Amino acid sequence: MRSVVEAHESWSESTAMGTVVHVCLVTAGAADGDTLANAASAAHGIVAEVDAALSRFVPTSDLSRLNAAPGRWLPVGPHLVAVAQAAEHYRTRTSGIFDATGVGPPAQHRIRWREGDDGWEAWLAPGHVADFGAIAKGYAADLARERCRAAAAGVLVSIGTSSISFAGVAPRRAVWRIAIGSPWEELTETVGYVETPCGSFSMSGVRGHRLGAASLVVEHVLDPRTGRSARTDVCAVGVLSDDGMRSEALSTATLVLGLREGMALCRALGAEALVLTASGAVVATPEMAPRVALREGVSEWACRRGRSAQSTPAAARLGANGS
Amino acid sequence: MTRPHSVHALGIAAAVGIMLFSGCSSPLPTAAELPDGTFRGTSSPDDQGAVGAIEFTVRDGVITSASFVVTDPDGTVHDADYGLSKSTGEPVDEAFYQRAQAAVAAEQVYVTQFKEAGDVDQVDVIAGASLSHRQFVEAVEDALSGI
Structure with a gap:
């Protein structure tokens, strides 16, 4: 059992990867201000470095150069290689459902890499466009967390509030507590x-979904099997x-x-999942469930919603209870 | 029933508000600094030519409503029926739809195991799905470009 210590927290923020980056450093007792400032600066710096290498919107980034010259080997940095390796690994492990190289002609390898005398090189299959948006945020958050580990007893790095990496001592209790934003229009609280x-x-999904339909279209997520935006019964999902x-x-x-297929996949690959469905149900893998606490009123509401997608007065009551 | 994204008012309004207050990609006025009125803007086309259009209304420094709609070059709106055949109303790719709906018998709903939250507002961070994609940002910037 982890014990709660008298802890002090220090927050800083920057803008990178098209969103806001937050870093929280926790110290037990007095801390050297310069040490903390340097650690925070290093964390924000590595996120900016990853952004500069993997942004689709920076013409000079490794990723933009690779997308502009498919079929050619190009010199790239270690960040692109690390994320490309993971992207290909998870494309294979998810049978192509997670695919950072988009829809294109069949190719045995979508993206390849090799280490030569002058450093790393990468190659992208013709007809494909790589987009490491989400997976790059997860990579950057973990890197930033590790940059701070030696300087603080606890670290939390949040990139856009959708990619959160944390370790060590939490500021107010024995464990970190991550609130789950509501994807439903009917519930404005967490x-x-x-x-x-x-x-x-x-955390992936949508915001402001109005309950009623059993499925929705998530515009910003492509289904590689259809080449179109994903149609799904999942409003939002948090994976740990x-x-x-x-x-x-x-x-x-x-x-x-x-x-159901998504949760089964998470369990098969050693991850825990909390799923908020289009019809209002809250579902978790067995490992995740004990970690979750629902706001008062949500549990009963979710149980009802989970059994039926019919509109009920419970939704209105939830707003009152949850506020 | 077709339900365009324009009805997602609260969620989109919240996202617009977050973007205005945080100034994601460039300095933007806060909602409190905007005059009352309705603001409209569009994004540049994406790789497939689809364009995002935003409309939001400000009253007394608060965003009271907002909509964000993405439209394909042929006029098809990305709404709840996107991906369904216009003639039959069925999914264009039935195999996909069937697979997505397929049940894994071993999974269960575990909501009853959750503990009730007594101090739910004392958290370290709030996780939420990101809405900071390029077209949304561009559309908001375009809407405010004339101010």
Whole structure:
């Protein structure tokens, strides 16, 4: 059992990867201000470095150069190689459901890499476009966390609140507490929270979904099997594992696959999942369930919703109870 | 029933608000700094030519409603029926739909195991699905470009 210590927290933020990056450093007792500032700076710096290498919107990034010259070997940095390796690994492990290289002509290898005398090189199959958006955030959050580990008793790194990596001492209790934003229009408060001592958490999905339909279209997630936006019964999913890139790949895959296949995949690949469905149900893998606390009223509401997608007065009551 | 994204008012309004207050990609005014009125903007086309269009209304410094709609070059709106055949109303790719709906018998609903949250607001961080994709940002910036 982890004990709660008198802890002090220090927050900092920056803008990178198209969103806001938050770093929380926790110290037990007095801390050297310069040490903390340097650690935070290093964390924000590595996220910016990953962004510069893997952004699709920076023409000089390794990823943009690779997308502009498919079929050619190009010199790239270690960040692209690390994420490309993971992307290909999880494309295989998810049977192509997670695919960072988009829809294109059949190819044995979508992206390849090799280490030569002058450093790393990478190659992209013609007809494909690589986009490491989510998995790059998971990679960057984990890297930033590790940059701070020696300087603080506890670290949390959040990139856009959808990629969160944390380890060590939490500021107020024995474990970190991550609130889950509601994807449902009918519930404006958080759904509840997940408690865990360490790990990498990825949240994917939509916001503002109005209950009623059993499925929805997630515009920003492509289903590689159809080449179109994913149609799914999952509104939002949070995946917890010991690796940020695994959490990101599986949260995206769960959105595409839907509730039951997605949760089965998470369990098969050693991750825990919390799924919020289009019809209002809250579902978790057995490992995740004990970590989750729901806001008062949500549990009963979710049970009702889980059995039926019919609109009930419970939704209105939830708003009152949950506020 | 077809339900365009324009009805996702609260969620989109919240996202617009977050973007305005955080100034994601460039300095933007806060909602409190905007005059009352309705603001409209569009994004540049994506790789497939689809364009995002945003409309939001500000009253007394608060975003009261917002919509964000993505439309294909042929006019098809990305709504709840996107991916369904226009003639039959069925999924264009039945194999996909069947697979996505396929049940894994071993899985169960575990909501009853959850503990009730007594102090749910005392959290370290709030996780939420990101809405900071390029077209959304571009559309908001376009809507505010004339201010």
